[in-house]
Amino acid sequence: QSALTQPPSASGSPGQSVTISCTGTSSDVGGYNYVSWYQQHPGKAPKLMIYEVSKRPSGVPDRFSGSKSGNTASLTVSGLQAEDEADYYCNSYAGSNNFEVFGGGTKLTVL
């Protein structure tokens, strides 16, 4: 069982927006502003999409945005495109004992 809880699936039509949640505890998501999101296409390595809750690395479209409220972080993909169809994983710093935790992943389908 993963430390962070994500919905197994999400979907939306091209052009729509979809939000994926990532729920943890006050010991990880809620306790630190170190939440990252990764996109993974089949057979490929994960790609960093969001770090430190809401920052985008260079080259990541601004259609991708991140936020956090309490123990739940969220990734929003606006203006869905076919290439956004992938698995998405959240990750949080979890303190000096557990250090890093990942979510169980969400499969995003573009209808």
Next chain:
Amino acid sequence: QITLKESGPTLVKPTQTLTLTCTFSGFSLSTSGVGVGWIRQPPGKALEWLALIYWDDDKRYSPSLKSRLTITKDTSKNQVVLTMTNMDPVDTATYYCAHRLTGFDYWGQGTLVTVSS
């Protein structure tokens, strides 16, 4: 340009020790704030963080696997090595190494390790 590549055996027997090497370029593991981590992914399953080593040789391990893991670095060779003892079929996974500064911002292609007799 930062690149990382994992290398090691593709098949190990149960109870054996796995040794994986991450060879990287485009950065130095002596630069303040930089780390290299290992993450694995069983077939069809989620990512699982394993270990992380920082520029100052600070080492962190997944609590559930800590007794089986050792991570080391060779700054002169631009390599990070992960060893995992007492391998079991449930450890079958693709093992990734990744550069860590602002999140895991660069990943290797991954290497599939199968544990089977």
